[in-house]
Amino acid sequence: MLIGILLLSFIATALQRITGLGFAMLTAPFAVVALGTHQGIMLITALAVIASLFMLPGMWRDIDWSRVGWIGIPATLSIIPAAWLGAQIDGAIIYLLVGALVIVGLSGALFMRGNSQPVTSHGAQILTGVGAGAGSVLAGIGGPAMTIFGVLSRWPVASFAASLQPMWVMIASATLAGRSWFMGSTLPELSWWMWLLAVVGIAVGMWAGQRALGKVKDGVVFGIVIVLAMIGAILSVITGISQLL
Numbered sequence: 001m002l003i004g005i006l007l008l009s010f011i012a013t014a015l016q017r018i019t020g021l022g023f024a025m026l027t028a029p030f031a032v033v034a035l036g037t038h039q040g041i042m043l044i045t046a047l048a049v050i051a052s053l054f055m056l057p058g059m060w061r062d063i064d065w066s067r068v069g070w071i072g073i074p075a076t077l078s079i080i081p082a083a084w085l086g087a088q089i090d091g092a093i094i095y096l097l098v099g100a101l102v103i104v105g106l107s108g109a110l111f112m113r114g115n116s117q118p119v120t121s122h123g124a125q126i127l128t129g130v131g132a133g134a135g136s137v138l139a140g141i142g143g144p145a146m147t148i149f150g151v152l153s154r155w156p157v158a159s160f161a162a163s164l165q166p167m168w169v170m171i172a173s174a175t176l177a178g179r180s181w182f183m184g185s186t187l188p189e190l191s192w193w194m195w196l197l198a199v200v201g202i203a204v205g206m207w208a209g210q211r212a213l214g215k216v217k218d219g220v221v222f223g224i225v226i227v228l229a230m231i232g233a234i235l236s237v238i239t240g241i242s243q244l245l
Contacts, residue, residue: 004030010201010208013051017209018216019225020161021143021168023048025232028140029239037091037243038185041140045172045179046187051202052168058210062162070122071149072167074129075142076174082134083178094138095240102135102144102233106226109151119152132167137175139236142168147229150222157218160225 008027015022024044031040086094131145146167150160179185 007197007201009047009051009198010205013054013202013205014209014212015224015228016051017055017206018161018212019157019221019228020164021146021225022228023051023168024136025141025143025228025235028232029235032140032239035188038179038183039188042176042179042185042187043190044140045136045175047198047202049169049172049176050199051206052165052172054202054206055165056169059162059165062158063166064159064163067125067155068163068166070125071129071132071146072170074126075133075136075167076129076170078130078133079137079171079174079178080182082137083175083182086138086179087183092240092243095236095243097240098135098139098141099233099236099238099240102141102148102229102236105131105148106144106151106229106233109148110226112152116152118154119149124149124152133171133174136171137178139239141232141236142171144229144233147225150225157221161221 008030009023012023012026015026027047028041028044031044034040035043128145128149131148132142135145136142146164149155
C-alpha cells in the first residue's frame with residue numbers, strides 16, 4: 001500500500017501540473033488508510049511541498065502574485081488556530097464536516113457561476129485562504145476551497161494553476177509545523193529509497209503533465225479540477241464514516 005501511494009504521486013503530480021491542484025486530494029485518503037491520520041497527512045503534505053517547488057520555475061510567469069498574497073497569507077495564518085482546534089475534536093468528525101462543507105460549497109458555486117458576476121473581492125480571497133488553510137491542516141485537502149473560488153471568480157486556467165503552487169508551498173509548510181506543534185503529528189520513518197522513489201515519481205509526473213499542456217482545452221481542465229475537488233470531498237466523508245464505524 002505504501003509503495004502504491006508513492007507511485008500514485010506520479011499520477012497526482014501530472015494532474016497538478018495541468019490543473020494546479022489534485023496532489024493531496026488524490027493521495028491523502030490512501031495515505032490515511034495506510035499510515036493513519038497523523039502520519040498519512042504529514043507524508044502527503046511533505047511530498048506536496050516537493051511537488052510544488054519542482055513546478056514553480058516552469059510556471060513562474062503566469063503567477064498572479066496579488067492573489068497569492070490575498071489568499072496565501074490568510075491561509076497560512078489560519079493554520080495555527082485550525083491545528084489547535086483539530087487537537088480538540090475527533091478526527092472522524094473533522095473529515096465529515098470538511099467533506100460536507102466542500103460538497104455544499106462547490107455545488108453552490110457551480111449553481112451561482114452561470115447566474116452571477118465573477119466574485120473577485122479581497123474578502124472572497126481571504127475567505128478562500130482561510131478555508132484552504134483549515135482544510136489542509138485538518139484533513140489534508142485545501143484544494144476544494146481554491147476550486148470554489150476559481151469557479152466563482154472565473155480565474156483563467158493558466159494563472160489559476162500557476163498561482164496555486166507558491167500558495168501550496170506556504171500552506172503545506174505551515175501545515176507541517178502546525179500539525180507537529182499542536183497535534184503531535186510526525187513524518188513516517190521511511191527508507192531512503194522510498195523517498196527517492198517518491199521524488200522520481202513526482203519528477204516524472206511533472207514531465208508527463210508538462211507534455212500534456214496545450215493538448216487539453218481550458219474547459220476540460222477546469223472540469224477535471226471540479227471533479228477532483230468533489231472526489232476529495234466525497235473521500236473525506238467516506239474516511240470520516242469509516243473511522244466512526
